[in-house]
Amino acid sequence: MSDAADAGELSEMPLEALTACHECDLLMLKPELQLGESAHCPRCGFELYMSRPKVVKRSMALVIAALLLYFPANFLPIMELSLLGQNSTDTVWSGVHALYDSGMQGVAVVVFLASMAVPLLKLLCQFLVLLSIQFKFGRSYGLLLYRIYHHMREWGMLEVYLMGTLVSVVKLIGLADITLGVGLACFVSLLLVQVWLEVTMTPHQIWEALSGEDDHARH
Structure with a gap:
């Protein structure tokens, strides 16, 4: 009873x-x-x-750091390969381009979406959501963007791309001279910052801040 x-x-x-x-x-x-x-x-x-203090400010710092790391992570060399006198420099973008040129357009599109497009869109959504909370404007758009972000969470797979890169390095290290590039360090840093951001940007505080119920998120 x-x-x-x-x-x-x-x-x-x-x-x-x-x-x-x-x-x-x-x-x-x-x-x-x-x-x-x-x-x-x-x-x-x-x-x-x-309930974490200063969620918005801490999350904003991490989002800006991730956005700054995004372009060097995707366009700077991940590794330089020297085999039989021929040198090649590989980036995330060049990998997508090579897949497309080799006739695997479908795979190229999936890799582009999962490793470049979706992670950038997620970061932009998070940035705009945090801006709407911090400056108290466009809350309705902030709610919409945060819903979109949650629908895209499962599509960004940077860790899968990183694991594929590390497997390739291990397999090729006995066949060719490999030099790890700055892009790989930026890529790993981007992945770690995004994981930290997921932990810091607690969903319930963001939802409540968007609805105007939580002031602790900003202060």
Whole structure:
């Protein structure tokens, strides 16, 4: 009876006051958190979310760093290959171009989307969302862009491209002279910054900041 009564009470609460566990789907009242505190599901122990200070400013710094790394990561040499007296310099963009010229247009398009286009679009969406929160304008567009960003999250696969590059280096290292380029360092740095950004830019604080409910995200 108590469970049924609790369910009835929750059904009468406004949606803004409720939250659900992503792991076990338990519906519960949304807890009020102070900065640095985290909320866990009472049934399965899954961390629901955490309230981090200065989310917008820290995320903005990481987005700008990622945008600055994006172009050298994709257009500077990843490695230089010397084989039988012939030298070649490879970049992410030259790899896409080589696939397209060799007749594998479909593969080239997929690699271009997953390693170049989608990661850039994700960063631009994040940047514009953070701008709308920081300067309190265009919140409706910010909400739309953040939804678009969440739909694109699974399409950016920089780590897959990096693993492919490392496998190629290991296989070729005994056949040719390989010199790792600045582009590879920028590519690895871009991947690490994006992972850090995913951790820092907590979704629940961004959603609440876009709706004007969370001031801790900016301060």
